[in-house]
Amino acid sequence: MDPDKIEGLNEVQNTVYRTALKLYSLQKLCQLHLIDVSLIETVLLRHRPQLQPDGTFSIPDLSLSLQVLFNRASQDNLRQVEPRASQLTLSLLIAINDRNGTGFIPLRAAAATLIALSADSLSAKYKALFQLAVHGSAGNHATGNQITRSNLRLLLSDLKQVPMVVSEDDAFCDVESAVRSCFQGVLNPGIPEDKFIAWCCSEPSILLWIPALYRVAATERVTHQVKCAICKSFPITGLRYHCLKCLNFNLCQVCFLTGQSIKRHQGTHPVVEHCIQTSMKEEIQLLARTLRNNLLGRRCRRKEAQRR
Known part of the structure; x- marks a missing residue:
């Protein structure tokens, strides 16, 4: 990764766009702009690789899965993928999700990071994040096809780690405030997909960097x-x-x-x-x-x- 290039973006005054531009640099560096949500779901979530009982990857197993992911992306896009893409993405996931150097990364956290940094549409990202929160966590209790407060709390905790990798997490609200905002006026233990997506589309503070990243990436050549x-x-x-x-x-x-x-x-x-x-x-x-x-x-x- 090129820290000098990212530090040059500190001149951007708006915190949300400064975060988005920094993450966009990482997205391009790691070739994640060639990855879509369906590919992530296929490689990581449907054909689950070797997972530990607690739902975590070992670093070598995650490395193999990323190699498969980028090989599939190269075939689907008919474009040459940078040979180091899988290794750079692995380094990024370790920096975000394994700061303590345990050698293991939760599947849920890795998938959430990849979905958020993918090049897909916002609606596709939000739908995938909902399904990940409902079904993608070992030991979590799903209520039908609804996301519970505990599952949402875990998902937002994972997503909040992403801006931290570019030292831009202070401007976004805390997880508990976001959970209360999403469940405002809800008496049921869970909320359905349409309400979750509507909440995401309202651009809550904790997720503001996701639509900003999408706009920056989508308008690069406009x-x-x-x-x-x-x-x-x-x-x-x-x-x-x-x-x-x-x-x-x-x-x-x-x-x-x-x-x-x-x-x-x-x-x-x-x-x-x-x-x-x-x-x-x-x-x-x-x-x-x-x-x-x-x-x-x-x-x-x-x-x-x-x-x-």
Whole structure:
């Protein structure tokens, strides 16, 4: 792993995106952007390798499973996978899930990490994490096809370890608060898949890095036919940020996330994030919102002056 490259991302001011960009660097380094959820489920969860009675892998057994995983990925994608991908991924899993050097990693924790860092859609990740929490833990008691508080607690504890590997875990809420949030108003011992996914889609604090990572990865090659108002790059590649206060003011993700600004644009201005190219109709709607914000702002200032 290249710690120097990851440390360079510390200039990003937004904690969630700083975490996502660091994890994206690890995702690309370990070739996890070539892995999808169905492959992880097939290799690790359905055809279970040699597991200890407590549901853990030994490091050599996990290494063999990762080799199978990346060989399958190479065949399915018809793309050359970096020969060191399995070894780099093994090192990453050890750093996340075996900090004490026991030589064993829980299947549940390894699978949760791989699912979260895979290149699949958010809905596929959330569904897989639900099934993992319900069925993927040795010794846990499932309530039908529902996730219990104890299972959710274990799943979130595993996922919370992932930002720790890039020293970015302090900004995300604690596990108990997240469990209470998910089960708010629920009297039953468990919740079904649709409620769990709806909770995940609401982007709870503890999981904010997962959708941010997805947006960063999904927009890597997206281009926007506008110019960055600060660095003047054209077209903007990746995430685009459009100010709803300044007329025709767009920022690339580097300038926005590192807090770059100029005199006419202030950090308090409302900004909308674009992950995909916008249509002409959407651009007109953005212009209308910008004009409305400016007109309303002037009207409020005028009324305040009259009141004084």
